[in-house]
Amino acid sequence: MVSRTYCLAYLCYYHLSFGLPSFRLLSDQRWNTKQVLHGRCSDVSCSGRKRTWMCALLQNLSLYGTDIAYVITTSTSMRAIQKSNCYHREGHKAACSYGDTSYMLLFGGVQVVMSQIPDFHNMEWLSVVAAIMSFTYSFIGFGLGFAQVIENGRIQGSITGVPADSVADKLWLAFQALGDIAFAYPYSIILLEIQDTLKSPPPENKTMKTASMIAIFVTTFFYLCCGCFGYAAFGNNTPGNLLTGFGFYEPYWLIDFANACIVLHLVGGYQIFSQPVFAFVERWFTxxxxxxxxxxxxxxxxxxxxxxxxxxPLKICFRTAYVASTTVIAMIFPYFNQVLGVLGALNFWPLAIYFPVEMYFVQKKIQPWTRKWVVLRTFSFFCLLVTIVGLIGSIQGLISAKFG
Incomplete structure (x- = not known):
C-alpha cells in the first residue's frame, strides 16, 4: 500500500485508462501458453522470433524482480510485528530498531521448501489463502486510516502533496511515484499463465476479461481508499507503507495481525510469480x-x-539457487518504495502495453494509419514516456537510498 498520495488521483485515471485496455488486449490472445516461449506468443510468426525471445526475457526478469520485492516486503512486515510489540511495551518513543537480514533469511528458507510445489496447477489452495490475506490486510489498512481521520476531526495534508526542498526534488519524487503506481498491478506478467489454467467453455479469454475487469476495479478501490485515507490521516508524515511505517501504533494486535496477513499473502505470491520461471527454465533444460x-x-x-x-535433482538445485539469489539481492537493496518503483517502471510499458498492442495488431490484422492503429500507437507512446520518467526517478531514488 504505497502512499505516494500526491499522485493518487492519477492512480485511478492511470489504471482505468491504461491498465484496463492493456489487460483486455492481452486477454484476447487466446494462444496456448504451453506451446510458447513462456506464455506470450504461440506462433513465432505472430510477432517475430526476436520479439518473442525479448518478451520471454523481459517477462522472466520481471517475475524475478517481483520476487525480490516480495522478499523485501515480507521482511519489512515481519520486522514491523516485532517493532509493534516493542512500542506497546516500551512506549512510542522507544528506540525499537531491528534489522531485516534475519527475516529475509527466514522467508528464503520457507520459500526453498515451498518452491518444490510441482507447478502452477498445484497451487489453487495457496492462491486462495493469498487472496483472503490480501483482502484482510487491505480492509484493516482502509479501516485504520478512516478511523484516524475521524479521530483527527479534519483532513491532513494539502492538494500539492509532500513538500520538497526544490522543484527538482519534487520532480524526482513525482517520477518515483509513477514507478510505484506502475507496480501496483503486476499480474499482467502472469495473466496468460493464469488464463492457461482455465477450462472452457466459456472461452478462456472471455473469462479472463471479466476477471481482469473485476480485479482492476476492486484493487483500484482499495488502493485509493488506503492511499487517500492514509494521506488524509497523516498528511505529509504519511509513511510509505501504512502498516509498517508506524503511522498507527494501536491497537498493536491489529497491526500485528495485518502484517501477519501480508506475510502469508506474500508466501503464496512469491510462488505465483516464481512458478512460471521454474517452468520455463526446466522446460528448456528438458x-x-x-x-x-x-x-x-x-x-x-x-x-x-x-x-x-x-x-x-534439477528442480532441487535450480529452485533453491533461484530463491537464494532473490534473497541475497533483497539483502543488498532493502529499499521498499525505490525497488517497487524500478520494477514497476521496467515492467509497465514493454509487458503491459507494447507486446499486447503489437500482438493485437497482428492477430486482428490492423492496418497502419487506420484510426485504431493511430489510437493504439499514441497510447503506447504515451505509456513509454511514463515508463521512462518513472524509471529515471526510481533509479535516482534507489541510488540516493543506497549511497545517501
Whole structure:
C-alpha cells in the first residue's frame, strides 16, 4: 500500500485508462501458453522470433524482480510485528530498531521448501489463502486510516502533496511515484499463465476479461481508499507503507495481525510469480538435454510421518539457487518504495502495453494509419514516456537510498 498520495488521483485515471485496455488486449490472445516461449506468443510468426525471445526475457526478469520485492516486503512486515510489540511495551518513543537480514533469511528458507510445489496447477489452495490475506490486510489498512481521520476531526495534508526542498526534488519524487503506481498491478506478467489454467467453455479469454475487469476495479478501490485515507490521516508524515511505517501504533494486535496477513499473502505470491520461471527454465533444460538423468529423472523419497513424494535433482538445485539469489539481492537493496518503483517502471510499458498492442495488431490484422492503429500507437507512446520518467526517478531514488 504505497502512499505516494500526491499522485493518487492519477492512480485511478492511470489504471482505468491504461491498465484496463492493456489487460483486455492481452486477454484476447487466446494462444496456448504451453506451446510458447513462456506464455506470450504461440506462433513465432505472430510477432517475430526476436520479439518473442525479448518478451520471454523481459517477462522472466520481471517475475524475478517481483520476487525480490516480495522478499523485501515480507521482511519489512515481519520486522514491523516485532517493532509493534516493542512500542506497546516500551512506549512510542522507544528506540525499537531491528534489522531485516534475519527475516529475509527466514522467508528464503520457507520459500526453498515451498518452491518444490510441482507447478502452477498445484497451487489453487495457496492462491486462495493469498487472496483472503490480501483482502484482510487491505480492509484493516482502509479501516485504520478512516478511523484516524475521524479521530483527527479534519483532513491532513494539502492538494500539492509532500513538500520538497526544490522543484527538482519534487520532480524526482513525482517520477518515483509513477514507478510505484506502475507496480501496483503486476499480474499482467502472469495473466496468460493464469488464463492457461482455465477450462472452457466459456472461452478462456472471455473469462479472463471479466476477471481482469473485476480485479482492476476492486484493487483500484482499495488502493485509493488506503492511499487517500492514509494521506488524509497523516498528511505529509504519511509513511510509505501504512502498516509498517508506524503511522498507527494501536491497537498493536491489529497491526500485528495485518502484517501477519501480508506475510502469508506474500508466501503464496512469491510462488505465483516464481512458478512460471521454474517452468520455463526446466522446460528448456528438458528439451536441451533429453538424455540427462540429472534433468529428467525423478526419485521417490519417503520421510517419517509424511507421504512419499518425488524429487528431481534439477528442480532441487535450480529452485533453491533461484530463491537464494532473490534473497541475497533483497539483502543488498532493502529499499521498499525505490525497488517497487524500478520494477514497476521496467515492467509497465514493454509487458503491459507494447507486446499486447503489437500482438493485437497482428492477430486482428490492423492496418497502419487506420484510426485504431493511430489510437493504439499514441497510447503506447504515451505509456513509454511514463515508463521512462518513472524509471529515471526510481533509479535516482534507489541510488540516493543506497549511497545517501
Amino acid at each position: 528439451n536441451k538435454f533429453p538424455g540427462s538423468g540429472f534433468v529428467n529423472n525423478f526419485y521417490t523419497i519417503k520421510l517419517p510421518l509424511l507421504p512419499s513424494f518425488q524429487m528431481n
